[in-house]
Amino acid sequence: MKVYYQNIEFWDLLSLPLYFILLYLILVSIAKAVLLEDRKFINVYFLALLLFYLFIGLVDFKVRLIPYFPDTNLFTKILETGVTPSNQSIGVKIGYKFLAIPIYWLSLKSIFNYFLFNVFFFQIGIIFLAGAFNRTYEIKDQLVQRFYLILALLMPSVIVYSFTPLRESYFVLALGLFFYGLTGKNRVNIFLILGVILAGILRIQLLLYFFIVYVLLLISKLSLSRKTLITIVIVSVPILFLGLNFLSTAILNIPISPKSLALFRNIQRMNYFESGVSYPEVFWENWFDLIVDFPGLFLQFLLAPFPVIIFIPFWTKLAYFADGVYLLVILTICLGSVKYIKGHGLWLMYILLYVGMSSFFEFHLLGAVRHRLPATLLILGLAAKGLSYYFTSYKWIFRF
Structure with missing residues (x-):
């Protein structure tokens, strides 16, 4: 019991x-x-x-x-x-x-x-x-x-x-x-x-995510031409990086650099290595190394517990497997509804940002399922919008 x-x-x-x-x-x-x-x-x-x-x-x-x-x-x-x-x-x-x-x-x-x-x-x-x-x-x-x-x-x-x-x-x-x-x-x-x-x-890591989301919203509210917006983004990236580096160092005690991110991830991985479901070590000496690994890390976090970079018998963990299957269904609905949700770029940025940030730190297969929960809830908004278009002709079913 x-x-x-x-x-x-x-x-x-x-x-x-x-x-x-x-x-x-x-x-x-x-x-x-x-x-x-x-x-x-x-x-x-x-x-x-x-x-x-x-x-x-x-x-x-x-x-x-x-x-x-x-x-x-x-x-x-x-x-x-x-x-x-x-x-x-x-x-x-x-x-x-x-x-x-x-x-x-x-x-x-x-x-x-x-x-x-x-x-x-x-x-x-x-x-x-x-x-x-x-x-x-x-x-x-x-x-x-x-x-x-x-x-x-x-x-x-x-x-x-x-x-x-x-x-x-x-x-x-x-x-x-x-x-x-x-x-x-x-x-x-x-x-x-x-x-x-x-x-x-x-x-406390959520504060860093909230800060970036808040800045994204403020930028999206500016009524500027695309050229002006691109210029602002290019100029503000170094400033934003310095601000994020300060916050990351102050909040997480992790400066934003390839070596420090790799060290943090690998140390955490060692603590849970005996669980048998830890992700492989990463070796990031420079930004190019990190950029090359990023697509795999992103998909690995988003699709957990399904293996992307490594092979783990994920089907033995039924609850995690069920959540993975559920997410695949939701993503399929979103992909099938692209033409209906293409105007939802800001919400999509919120999702990509959360998954992207989390994927750098995630070192554990089962932890990824647990920590992905907020992103899945954000994805549901896009899936619901897509489903509403497909079922417009059948609204009478839902009348009560």
């Missing part, structure tokens, strides 16, 4: 319906405030979603449906004792401690209730991401929104990480808040600030 299921008492199941109703009401209220007007669908969808997740959680208690991840023992111990080991990162010592532990207490120290909160935070993040996509492209079609929510419901990694005491639900919440704030009328607003704060205390 999983360690977090060992102390379950009968009263845990008695309190579960109360938490279910409370979180459902809050979730629906947030969805109606953020998403397009679609009251009946939202009411039914989130009720069905919570029932579906509750069923998965109860089945997992009996038959171990959800994988047991290596870090689970550590995070379970932190929840149950309130003590964080001193050798952990800031994201664990500060972010997890001051977010997850209060939620665990609020859950009456019931892991079932805690997992309901996990589902809750995941779904809030997804709601804000859907709202951000709507705002970015001024979407008024309910069908796009519905497809986005349904695709998110079926995403294997969201299901899997909803039932682990890890930090993924908080990452998705930070991502959703940031992007929703990014698309607001005011350049600085409460959603943006909360997203940045959450990222800073959970996974």
Whole structure:
């Protein structure tokens, strides 16, 4: 039995319906405030979603449906004792401690209730991401929104990480808040600030990504000719590099150079080498070496757990394999809808930027699936937009 299921008492199941109703009401209220007007669908969808997740959680208690991840023992111990080991990162010592532990207490120290909160935070993040996509492209079609929510419901990694005491639900919440704030009328607003704060205390690397995304949005808002825009980009690249190098050194203690990036990646790889699913060493002496390796690293991260540079028996890890198959389906939908989503270059840049940055640092096959989750959620927006065009003639199926 999983360690977090060992102390379950009968009263845990008695309190579960109360938490279910409370979180459902809050979730629906947030969805109606953020998403397009679609009251009946939202009411039914989130009720069905919570029932579906509750069923998965109860089945997992009996038959171990959800994988047991290596870090689970550590995070379970932190929840149950309130003590964080001193050798952990800031994201664990500060972010997890001051977010997850209060939620665990609020859950009456019931892991079932805690997992309901996990589902809750995941779904809030997804709601804000859907709202951000709507705002970015001024979407008024309910069908796009519905497809986005349904695709998110079926995403294997969201299901899997909803039932682990890890930090993924908080990452998705930070991502959703940031992007929703990014698309607001005011350049600085409460959603943006909360997203940045959450990222800073959970996974400080996200701040670097958020900074670049913010700059990209500002540039995209400039009403300039292509020639002027290219000139600005050429002039600003050295300045941007210096700024990013400063942030990377200050935040991650990693200067942006081929040798330092290779050293960081290879040291991390050594720590997990015995797992048998670490990626090969990299040897980057100069920028040319890094550029040559980049396409392979990019595809390796994006398509994990399917091997690109190396061969690993990925099919033995069913949950990861399912997530990989799911992503291939989503990418196929996007490729088949290129003519419908070709005007979504900015959103595509957000995706490529996240995958590109992450691929430099990722050294572990299973870690890549886990860390790719935010990128997959961003891709869902494009897939939902494409599906809405294909199903335009069949909207009557979705009327209720």
